Amino acid sequence: MQLIDAQCRAEQARAVLDMWLEAEILDHSETALVGALITILDGVPESIRDHINSLPAMGAE
Numbered sequence: 001m002q003l004i005d006a007q008c009r010a011e012q013a014r015a016v017l018d019m020w021l022e023a024e025i026l027d028h029s030e031t032a033l034v035g036a037l038i039t040i041l042d043g044v045p046e047s048i049r050d051h052i053n054s055l056p057a058m059g060a061e
Helices: 003-023 028-041 044-054
Strands: none
Touching: 003 028, 003 044, 028 044
């Protein structure tokens, strides 16, 4: 998997978790677990993006 794809998947996972929280269909324990997953994902897409942006451009010398 390429890094850009990993970045997109992390962003998509965060969006799904946010939707679950907003749907208010979870009990307290499930809400805590979803919140924990969101916390784990915090900063991951940004870190991947920063790493991609720090790589030299292909073909650059």
